[in-house]
Amino acid sequence: xxxxxxxxxxxxxxxxxxxxxxxxxxxxxxxxxxxxxxxxxxxxxxxxxxxxxxxxx
Numbered sequence: 001x002x003x004x005x006x007x008x009x010x011x012x013x014x015x016x017x018x019x020x021x022x023x024x025x026x027x028x029x030x031x032x033x034x035x036x037x038x039x040x041x042x043x044x045x046x047x048x049x050x051x052x053x054x055x056x057x
Contacts, residue, residue, distance in 0.1 A: 031057055033054050033056055034054075040054075
């Protein structure tokens with residue numbers, strides 16, 4: 001019997017292409033949080049100087 005696909009192995013190229021197109025459209029249409037801001041926030045977790053969540057831009 002063949003191994004079942006995992007969530008990390010897309011089996012439907014059309015669905016994957018639609019999901020990527022939707023994500024790109026959402027990114028182009030709305031606010032985002034810059035990756036550097038998210039990294040800085042996550043790096044502060046568990047420290048005495050923990051930062052608040054970064055705002056949308």
